[in-house]
Amino acid sequence: MSAETMLAFDTECHLLIPGCGFEAPGLHSFVFDPLFTVGGFEFNKPMLLALLSTVVVVWFFWAAFGKAKVVPGKLQMIGEAGYDFVRRGLVYDALGKKEGEKYVPFMVALFFFVWIMNLWSIIPVMAFPVTSVIAFPAGLAAIVYILWMYLTFKKHGFVGGWKNITGYDKSLGWVLPLIVVIEFISNVIIRPFTHAVRLFANMFAGHLLILMFTIASWYLLNGIGIVYAGASFAMTLAMTAFELFIQAVQAYVFVLLACNYVQGALAEHH
Amino acid sequence: MIAQVTTMAAEVPENPLVPPIPELVIGLIAFFIVFGILAKKLLPNINKVLDERHEAIEGGMKKAEEAMAEAQQVLDEYRTQLADARHEAARLRQEAQEQGATLIAEMRAEGQRQREEIIAAGHAQIEADRKAAAQSLRQDVGKLATDLAGKLVGESLEDHARQSRTIDRFLDELEAQAASDTTKAEAGR
Numbered sequence: 184m185s186a187e188t189m190l191a192f193d194t195e196c197h198l199l200i201p202g203c204g205f206e207a208p209g210l211h212s213f214v215f216d217p218l219f220t221v222g223g224f225e226f227n228k229p230m231l232l233a234l235l236s237t238v239v240v241v242w243f244f245w246a247a248f249g250k251a252k253v254v255p256g257k258l259q260m261i262g263e264a265g266y267d268f269v270r271r272g273l274v275y276d277a278l279g280k281k282e283g284e285k286y287v288p289f290m291v292a293l294f295f296f297v298w299i300m301n302l303w304s305i306i307p308v309m310a311f312p313v314t315s316v317i318a319f320p321a322g323l324a325a326i327v328y329i330l331w332m333y334l335t336f337k338k339h340g341f342v343g344g345w346k347n348i349t350g351y352d353k354s355l356g357w358v359l360p361l362i363v364v365i366e367f368i369s370n371v372i373i374r375p376f377t378h379a380v381r382l383f384a385n386m387f388a389g390h391l392l393i394l395m396f397t398i399a400s401w402y403l404l405n406g407i408g409i410v411y412a413g414a415s416f417a418m419t420l421a422m423t424a425f426e427l428f429i430q431a432v433q434a435y436v437f438v439l440l441a442c443n444y445v446q447g448a449l450a451e452h453h
Numbered sequence: 454m455i456a457q458v459t460t461m462a463a464e465v466p467e468n469p470l471v472p473p474i475p476e477l478v479i480g481l482i483a484f485f486i487v488f489g490i491l492a493k494k495l496l497p498n499i500n501k502v503l504d505e506r507h508e509a510i511e512g513g514m515k516k517a518e519e520a521m522a523e524a525q526q527v528l529d530e531y532r533t534q535l536a537d538a539r540h541e542a543a544r545l546r547q548e549a550q551e552q553g554a555t556l557i558a559e560m561r562a563e564g565q566r567q568r569e570e571i572i573a574a575g576h577a578q579i580e581a582d583r584k585a586a587a588q589s590l591r592q593d594v595g596k597l598a599t600d601l602a603g604k605l606v607g608e609s610l611e612d613h614a615r616q617s618r619t620i621d622r623f624l625d626e627l628e629a630q631a632a633s634d635t636t637k638a639e640a641g642r
Contacts, residue, residue, distance in 0.1 A: 318476030
């Protein structure tokens, strides 16, 4: 078993034992050995969890909406609440009912997929937020970025599209070139990056914190350290509860931004 | 221990912000499966049901509104009818009162009239009786006077005592006759 996949409790290392140091979690905590390899393709734990997220989301909505009834059952009611939360709370809010309707399925899928990927962080055994591997939020941010670009140029044409993206407005006078450059960099280059990294960094940091307190709880479990181990474990629980909240918030923010970008693409340029 | 840490460092990617391609591909596939199934099957499903429910609720509400309007209309009709009936009743009562008043007035007039008739008849009767009494009295007085005169003439006038007795006797007879007349008259009544 390699160090990366080793559980904190596998070691006999504790405080006050000579020659034993605290192994702080770090970047290596986010790298996994492949579970299996198919023709050079290494299938690892985050991939497995990503696919499991798909299974969970599809299973849930299949169970809820597969045989939808006018008078809903419990599961359908919960599903409808979640569906309505994204539809009304995010999409209609940003895009309006008429324009937004088209993007509802995309945003609903995005929200629940991201949320479940985040949620693995606090599920025992899984214990890893998939979105703390940059590839997953980057892929989703890329889809949103492409959608935004496509809608912008489809709605405004090539020149109009660039005007929309760069906030081109003749009345600005001599600051216009400055604005255009800033807007171009901000929208075209930085935006997809921040979109992905905002989600990634939050989940990355959250996972690191939980890991930190978990490993510390185990490491301190010796002699006087037991007191500190208790405190550390309490922090683990607190951080786990906090993460539950952050996971939902980050999924919400990710979709909210996606809605705003689409709205910006469809808006008349100023 | 130190060796272990070094191997870990070797496996760590230099930049955590550079996305590994395999994960990127798996992530996109995973997402598009979710998106595809939701967009093609499940969300149209639930949208249909939500629309149906919306329609059912709207229809139910419309029906309820119609029923309420009908109920209101019926209520109005009943109220109108009730008001009509009240007016009718009031009118009938008024009429009855008026008729009653007229009837009482008529009966009172009739009573008055009858009373006056009876009084008048009484008066006439009394007058007739009085006249008849006066008539018969006059006849009787005449006859009595004649009788007395005859008796007086038939008797000798010399004897004052006898004369007195004759008169007394006459008066006694007269009283007796009057008494018999009275009883006769009372019996006659």
